[in-house]
Amino acid sequence: MHDAIVVGGGPNGLAAAIVLARAGVPALLLEAADTVGGGTRTRELTLPGFRHDVCSAIHPMALVSPFLKTLPLNLTWVESPYAIAHPLDDGTAAVVEQSLDATTRRLGRDDARAWRRLMQPFVDRADVLFPEILGPVPLVPRHPFLLARFGLLGLRSATALMRRFKFDAARALFGGCAAHAIIPPNFAGSASFGIAMAVSAHAVGWPCARGGSESIARAMADYFISLGGTIKTGRRVTSMRDLPPSRAVIFDVTPRQLAAIAGDALPPRYVRKLQRFRYGPGVFKIDWALDGPIPWRAKECAGALTVHVGGRVEDIAEHESAIWNGRTTRKPFVLVAQQSLFDPTRAPAGKHTGWAYCHVPNGSNEDMTEAIEGQIERFAPGFRDRIVARRTMNAAQFEAYDANVVGGDIGGGANTLLQFVTRPFPSLDPYATPNRRIYIGSSSTPPGGGVHGMCGYHAAQSALKHSF
Ligand SMILES: Cc1cc2nc3c(=O)[nH]c(=O)nc-3n(C[C@H](O)[C@H](O)[C@H](O)COP(=O)(O)OP(=O)(O)OC[C@H]3O[C@@H](n4cnc5c(N)ncnc54)[C@H](O)[C@@H]3O)c2cc1C
Numbered sequence: 001m002h003d004a005i006v007v008g009g010g011p012n013g014l015a016a017a018i019v020l021a022r023a024g025v026p027a028l029l030l031e032a033a034d035t036v037g038g039g040t041r042t043r044e045l046t047l048p049g050f051r052h053d054v055c056s057a058i059h060p061m062a063l064v065s066p067f068l069k070t071l072p073l074n075l076t077w078v079e080s081p082y083a084i085a086h087p088l089d090d091g092t093a094a095v096v097e098q099s100l101d102a103t104t105r106r107l108g109r110d111d112a113r114a115w116r117r118l119m120q121p122f123v124d125r126a127d128v129l130f131p132e133i134l135g136p137v138p139l140v141p142r143h144p145f146l147l148a149r150f151g152l153l154g155l156r157s158a159t160a161l162m163r164r165f166k167f168d169a170a171r172a173l174f175g176g177c178a179a180h181a182i183i184p185p186n187f188a189g190s191a192s193f194g195i196a197m198a199v200s201a202h203a204v205g206w207p208c209a210r211g212g213s214e215s216i217a218r219a220m221a222d223y224f225i226s227l228g229g230t231i232k233t234g235r236r237v238t239s240m241r242d243l244p245p246s247r248a249v250i251f252d253v254t255p256r257q258l259a260a261i262a263g264d265a266l267p268p269r270y271v272r273k274l275q276r277f278r279y280g281p282g283v284f285k286i287d288w289a290l291d292g293p294i295p296w297r298a299k300e301c302a303g304a305l306t307v308h309v310g311g312r313v314e315d316i317a318e319h320e321s322a323i324w325n326g327r328t329t330r331k332p333f334v335l336v337a338q339q340s341l342f343d344p345t346r347a348p349a350g351k352h353t354g355w356a357y358c359h360v361p362n363g364s365n366e367d368m369t370e371a372i373e374g375q376i377e378r379f380a381p382g383f384r385d386r387i388v389a390r391r392t393m394n395a396a397q398f399e400a401y402d403a404n405v406v407g408g409d410i411g412g413g414a415n416t417l418l419q420f421v422t423r424p425f426p427s428l429d430p431y432a433t434p435n436r437r438i439y440i441g442s443s444s445t446p447p448g449g450g451v452h453g454m455c456g457y458h459a460a461q462s463a464l465k466h467s468f
Contacts, residue, residue, distance in 0.1 A: 003026070003027070003246060004025050004246055005246045006020070007249060007252060008031060008038065008404070008442065009233070011038065011040055011452070012454075014220040014224060015068070015457045015460070016459050017029045017224045018071065018220065019456070019457055025464070026228035026229045029229065030243075031235065032234070032236035035214075036217050036220075036231060038055075038402055039404075040055070040451055041054045042212025046388075046389040049351075050289040050347050050348070050351065051212050052346075052355060056213050057337040057355050058305060058337055059208060059209060059213070060083075060200035060203075062453075064200050064203060067452070067453050067454055067457040074222065075215055075216060076210040077207040078208050078343045080205070080341070081303040081304070083096045085307045086172045087297065087309065091298055093299075096198060096201045098204075100115075100116060100202055103115065104116050107170050108166075108169075111169065115170055119198060122146075122150065123203060129146060129150065129199065132146070135454055137446070150192070154196075155191070156188065156189075156191045157187055158174065158175060162185075171312075174194045174198065175316050177194045177201075178197075182281050182410075183324065183416060184320050187417070189416075189417035189421075193415070211343070220453075248438075248463040248468070249438055250456070251440050251442065252404070254406055254412055254413065256275065256277065258274055262435070265437075266433055273424070277424050277425070278413065278419060280362065280413060281360060282360050282407050284364070284366070284367070284368040285357035285392065286373070289389040289390075290387060291352075292350075293386075294352075294376065294380045305337055305342060307336040308333070308336075309335075309356075309379060310332070311378070320333060323361050326361045328361070328364070328366055331371070331374075332360075332371050332372065333359065334372050336356045358375075360395055363395055363396060364395050364396075368394075369392055373387075395408025398410075404442055411443065411449035412445075412448060412449050413443075413444045415449075423446055423448065429462055430445050431455075431461075431462040436467055439460075439462055440459060441456040441459025
């Protein structure tokens with residue numbers, strides 16, 4: 001008999017396990033794969049000595065997470081001079097630096113003023129903003145005016161909010177951040193991603209973990225074990241019958257999986273709601289072993305861990321709208337990370353890694369290699385000549401790798417406005433189910449995707465309240 005079981009060892013499962021263990025309930029964590037980590041694993045995907053982040057790479061959400069930042073994790077963050085670079089066709093690049101002053105200095109007078117007016121109130125209070133927004137919508141906000149300001153701006157579409165910027169640079173920076181929503185930029189609520197991602201860049205930079213994202217999983221797992229917890233890997237749970245007795249089970253899985261595993265133990269009405277949960281678009285990803293850095297035309301791009309590739313915001317919008325409607329374009333918005341430029345553990349001396357993905361329709365098996373490499377070549381002529389080896393993963397392969405990445409959806413579900421704020425569906429306690437033994441705490445619950453552990457944190461709090 002274990003007091004509690006956690007199914008799934010992604011960052012949310014690990015966070016839930018740690019919360020339980022800290023409360024004196026050392027849990028048993030069961031993970032299907034050979035190692036814990038879920039979206040935070042690092043592997044030699046191409047050649048020996050080239051260490052690639054299989055899924056997540058860049059971790060502002062871990063640094064602003066009010067839970068993760070309280071943990072004594074054995075982890076080193078690696079920063080770059082610029083948080084984000086965004087090359088444009090004229091050979092220049094827009095950049096977000098951690099400093100608001102330095103960022104706005106490059107934007108021209110009008111856009112500098114508009115960027116500051118939008119970001120400053122949130123950047124100044126980032127330490128209270130993120131605890132408010134990284135969870136279910138609070139019934140009684142601790143900072144109502146700040147949250148109301150965020151809500152009023154964030155509920156709008158990115159397209160509408162971007163009208164305050166006159167020039168391509170600021171519009172591209174904001175549009176690139178908003179595209180992390182993986183919904184068309186003219187959808188309500190997409191502006192909230194643009195604001196939250198840009199504010200996180202100003203607040204903490206956009207760092208990666210030294211040694212790779214798996215360092216995060218390993219540090220969390222080590223801490224959990226030091227608190228008396230137990231981890232068993234290679235244990236895929238397919239039914240409640242696979243589980244030993246316990247007072248609570250927290251599932252780090254998405255609604256469709258929960259319905260399949262625990263449907264018999266839940267009321268049919270609740271199961272139907274789980275089955276109606278909507279998944280978002282998928283991704284197609286490439287990892288490269290390179291014999292030199294990516295030869296960006298704009299030198300600023302070599303100073304950023306993250307490069308948003310897609311040019312003008314209108315082009316980004318076209319691709320993001322197309323994939324939502326089940327089509328791809330030949331000019332996708334490509335998210336590039338270049339960890340080895342700043343973390344020498346990622347590649348042999350003088351060599352480099354490249355990490356990039358673009359959004360595709362859910363479940364798509366289309367090969368986007370040409371399109372992604374074409375986009376990078378557009379802003380970094382000669383890029384293809386630096387490729388020594390590549391490894392691609394399409395949307396279906398992602399789901400085979402991690403069952404939570406349903407159809408390649410990296411966000412744990414579509415970020416349409418209602419589903420984003422009330423995931424998996426409207427409920428006072430989205431983590432609790434009608435069965436007092438069963439909880440859900442994956443990124444299909446608030447606050448959604450990203451390596452912050454807050455879904456697992458809140459699910460474990462709910463379990464501690466109701467089951468212990
Ligand atoms: C390509 C890609 C790029 C990304 N980039 C970033 C980024 O740069 N920054 C960022 O913050 N986020 C990024 N993300 C998102 C981030 O990885 C996820 O939001 C995060 O990992 C979700 O955590 P989770 O614990 O909910 O689920 P996961 O990390 O997916 O973990 C779920 C775990 O549960 C296990 N599991 C599932 N079903 C079962 C079962 N039945 N029995 C036992 N175990 C099971 C899985 O094997 C897996 O280990 C990216 C994701 C992908 C795929």
